[in-house]
Amino acid sequence: METANYGVGDASFRAAGGSDGIRAVVSRFYEYMDELTQARDVRAMHAADLHEVREKLIAFLCAWLGGPNEYRARFGPISIPGFHARFAIDEAERDAWLQCMASAVADQAWDASFKTYFMRAISIPAERVRVASVMRRGEP
Numbered sequence: 001m002e003t004a005n006y007g008v009g010d011a012s013f014r015a016a017g018g019s020d021g022i023r024a025v026v027s028r029f030y031e032y033m034d035e036l037t038q039a040r041d042v043r044a045m046h047a048a049d050l051h052e053v054r055e056k057l058i059a060f061l062c063a064w065l066g067g068p069n070e071y072r073a074r075f076g077p078i079s080i081p082g083f084h085a086r087f088a089i090d091e092a093e094r095d096a097w098l099q100c101m102a103s104a105v106a107d108q109a110w111d112a113s114f115k116t117y118f119m120r121a122i123s124i125p126a127e128r129v130r131v132a133s134v135m136r137r138g139e140p
């Protein structure tokens, strides 16, 4: 089954259309973050100018999908949960972030199986981000 190969080597990076494809989905993602009412709180956690975070998320996702590790080369090592623990992220914020991503993914000319795979896969670090945020705040 094709889906089983997405985690292998750079298969996901290629399925996403390489760096250009990742740039397209991330650009759309931050447009939705600006537009969707349910993302208002999450948008407010970000800097007014999204240019820098857009470049960083593009670089991060290139490596995360099995492509070149542009994030480490340009910005150094990062722990995604550790970085996000400083923000107040609960289920609502996690789901709003994922909704922006799902809307952006829906706009791409990707294979349907890769869209499903991508959203399932990115839900995992999104949940880890929420847990790191909750633990940092010392909530049960």
Ligand code: HEM
Pocket: 042, 045, 046, 047, 053, 056, 057, 060, 075, 078, 080, 083, 084, 087, 089, 093, 094, 097, 098, 122, 125, 126, 127, 129, 130
């Ligand atoms: C779960 C919901 C999430 C929320 C609410 C969230 C929110 C944020 C915020 C507020 C920033 C800082 C932006 C700024 O300084 O302007 C940020 C940066 C970033 N986020 Fe997230 N994020 C989430 C999930 C994720 C996930 C799942 C990933 C990766 C798979 C990710 C990757 C990044 C990266 C790479 C940066 C830039 C880090 C840097 O400054 O070097 N985020 N995020």
